[in-house]
Amino acid sequence: GEDVEQSLFLSVREGDSSVINCTYTDSSSTYLYWYKQEPGAGLQLLTYIFSNMDMKQDQRLTVLLNKKDKHLSLRIADTQTGDSAIYFCAETSDYKLSFGAGTTVTVRA
Amino acid sequence: GAVVSQHPSWVICKSGTSVKIECRSLDFQATTMFWYRQFPKQSLMLMATSNEGSKATYEQGVEKDKFLINHASLTLSTLTVTSAHPEDSSFYICSPRARVRSGPVDTQYFGPGTRLTVL
Numbered sequence: 001g002e003d004v005e006q007s008l009f010l011s012v013r014e015g016d017s018s019v020i021n022c023t024y025t026d027s028s029s030t031y032l033y034w035y036k037q038e039p040g041a042g043l044q045l046l047t048y049i050f051s052n053m054d055m056k057q058d059q060r061l062t063v064l065l066n067k068k069d070k071h072l073s074l075r076i077a078d079t080q081t082g083d084s085a086i087y088f089c090a091e092t093s094d095y096k097l098s099f100g101a102g103t104t105v106t107v108r109a
Numbered sequence: 110g111a112v113v114s115q116h117p118s119w120v121i122c123k124s125g126t127s128v129k130i131e132c133r134s135l136d137f138q139a140t141t142m143f144w145y146r147q148f149p150k151q152s153l154m155l156m157a158t159s160n161e162g163s164k165a166t167y168e169q170g171v172e173k174d175k176f177l178i179n180h181a182s183l184t185l186s187t188l189t190v191t192s193a194h195p196e197d198s199s200f201y202i203c204s205p206r207a208r209v210r211s212g213p214v215d216t217q218y219f220g221p222g223t224r225l226t227v228l
Contacts (some may be wrong), residue, residue, distance in 0.1 A: 004152070008150065035219075040118075040221060040222075041221050042113060042202065042218070042219035042220050042221045042222065043153075043202070043204075043219040044219075045217075088152070088153070096143070096155060096158065097143075097153075097155075097204075097217065098155075099152040099153045100152055101150065101151055101152040102150075102151075102152060
């Protein structure tokens with residue numbers, strides 16, 4: 001986890017956009033990922049981006065990748081209460097996933 | 110998505126006892142199994158990687174004699190915490206990966222985790 005860093009908390013109003021940021025260190029990572037963890041459940045893959053892309057959009061989710069700065073972000077449009085969870089970014093190194101510490105997103109009414 | 114079960118979901122045990130955690134991939138075959146440990150407010154830390162029928166490969170700092178991993182079949186892996194102590198209290202998560210030749214690791218799934226508390 002020490003090679004992948006992300007902020008620990010984010011509070012957002014329902015209906016607003018959420019932006020979760022992440023920095024990573026392994027420039028050889030082929031793919032970068034965002035996972036969601038809800039209480040009592042396993043990690044769920046939300047989306048991933050190939051390292052030669054700089055943006056990927058999937059419904060309400062937008063992933064931006066700045067490979068030069070090794071910066072990854074996840075934008076959730078029109079954030080809903082069901083989006084409250086812990087979000088992990090992850091990179092692959094030698095086919096192993098390295099995770100950040102997770103960002104706890106709290107959606108308030 | 111694929112279904113992964115872990116049993117038990119939580120366990121409380123006395124110091125010195127051993128605890129076995131089972132992980133099953135219910136609708137796919139897992140050629141590789143990853144075991145993670147997660148502390149509160151911290152990231153998942155990879156403990157070991159095992160391939161079906163082979164000995165597990167442990168990450169640096171993880172005692173192989175303390176955390177016994179068995180991956181006897183493509184649908185079942187177990188993690189046994191031997192002679193557990195309070196510092197072993199943690200959240201243990203298994204992560205089976207389906208057979209793939211190439212492509213992203215979107216075929217790596219995660220179990221719901223097992224909360225171990227050692228008194």
